[in-house]
Amino acid sequence: MNVMNDSPRRKELIRLAAQLFVQEGFDRTTVRMLAQEMGIKSGSLFHHFRDKQEILAAVIEEGTQNALTLARAALDDAGSDPLSRLHVMARAHLDTLLTDRNAHVVALYEWRRLDDAARDHLTHLRDAYERLWNDVIDEAIEAGLVAGDRALVARFVLGALNWTVRWYDPDGPRSPEQLADELVNMLTRRS
Amino acid sequence: MNVMNDSPRRKELIRLAAQLFVQEGFDRTTVRMLAQEMGIKSGSLFHHFRDKQEILAAVIEEGTQNALTLARAALDDAGSDPLSRLHVMARAHLDTLLTDRNAHVVALYEWRRLDDAARDHLTHLRDAYERLWNDVIDEAIEAGLVAGDRALVARFVLGALNWTVRWYDPDGPRSPEQLADELVNMLTRRS
DNA sequence: ATCAAAACCAAGCAAGCGCTAGTGTAACTG
DNA sequence: CAGTTACACTAGCGCTTGCTTGGTTTTGAT
Known part of the structure; x- marks a missing residue:
């Protein structure tokens, strides 16, 4: 089993899996469906992943890794002005959320399906991300x-932002950036 | 099949089902688990419900019915002052959300598992509820x-509120009412 | 040209799934 | 008292599931 590499092939498989997990949910997505979508047979799947759960974790x-990277870059580029830091953070959040949408929807909906080891690892990643938010809000x-x-x-802000995956329409009139700005606008007091 | 009554027995079964659906997720909750929790055998379950999906819909x-009823009552009791209407609405929302928590978590996480007929019916209910919110925000x-x-x-407000089911601790220091007030406080501008 | 590693396949197992069929029984109803 | 209803039981059917096995092809470095 060639489990731990991050070949482009594996990346592509993960992307396809994310899409299926969103469409059907993790439990209803069978290894046969995953294999077919990937153009291989179901048995071959277990050459790339130890088991079905590992695909979910991947x-x-x-998605979480991308979010973390993007947020750090955005904060680096932003100055030290609290308002602009708030803006770039909200923008970065909605940006990953809505471009890496599948992965994040899976993260939001199927978190509980992770086994203990994976959940532990990913909790650390997510905590690192939320620490960025906490600082900016401080x-x-x-x-x-x-x-x-x-x-x-x-928590209120993250709730409002994460909820967007349930209603946001990419073909609608508003860009993620506009969305972010409107949210920041809503909750900052301009005296 | 005694499917369409709303006996106290049925209410209790629904409550137990909600708890299991939250713990395990709908797909992973088997009819055998449901039956055992209810103290009957799996075959007997289908005397009370046509099929597994009907339990989910129930x-x-x-949960949605309760939320709607409570919100209407709260708005009736509130005066016509926009700020106090906002307050009672937020309080009512968090109140059902966190006391009827299981049912609402199921609604948020397992909505897609509903069959078309049930989803259609429940969408109407939910729309009626959201219309209340839209008016208050208007x-x-x-x-x-x-x-x-x-x-x-x-959408931002509902997102922030619904997100609470992911982190709120009933044994924590804050009551749902305080939570609601702090949110309203956060997003209203006191000039 | 050689050969190990990587990628794949066909076949199928054991377990578990939702649900049905048919029966028993105690409590109501006429 | 006969008939009906509500509720529970036992038994298991037909199907799908995640995953394994044992073997074959493809790839790429030497």
């Missing part, structure tokens, strides 16, 4: 841009 | 309490 890791509160408890604000 | 209907915007596009604000 999908979620891919700065915003300190600067008087937002009111409320740090932890609470972070 | 769980979700129960009034808040008109009164200058909140800034932004009606549809967008509603």
